[in-house]
Amino acid sequence: MNSKESGPNPGSKATLTNCDIRGTDFTHIARHLRARRTASWRLPVHDCGRRSDPWWYEPPTAGYEKAAAHLIELGLTPAPNRGGLHRMWRRGGYQRRDAELVAARWELAP
Secondary structure, eight states: OOHHHHSOOTTSTTSOOHHHHHHHSSHHHHHHHHHHHHHHTTSOBOTTSOBOOTTOOOOOOTTHHHHHHHHHHTTOOOOOOHHHHHHHHHHOHHHHHHHHHHHHHTTOOO
C-alpha cells in the first residue's frame, strides 16, 4: 500500500467546498430577505397607500375589546394592545372606561 492510497483523495466528494460551507451559515437568509424587500418596492401601490406585499398583515385587534372586558370583570388587568385600546377609546361608553383603566394600570401615556 503506498502513501497516496492511505490519505484522503483531494478530488473526492468528501472534501468540503465553499458551497458546502455557505449552505450551513445563515447569511443567505439575509441576502434573500433583502432581495425580497427590493422586489416588493416594484409592486403596485393600493389606494390605502401600501404595496401589495403578500407577507403584510393587519395586526390583530379584533376580539381585544371583549377579552379586556372579560378580564376586567374578573378583577384582572389585560396586557395593553395599543391598537385595541385606541379602538376601545374611540367607541366611547364602557369601552372607553375600560381602555382608560388598562392605560392607567399600565401607566401608559394618553
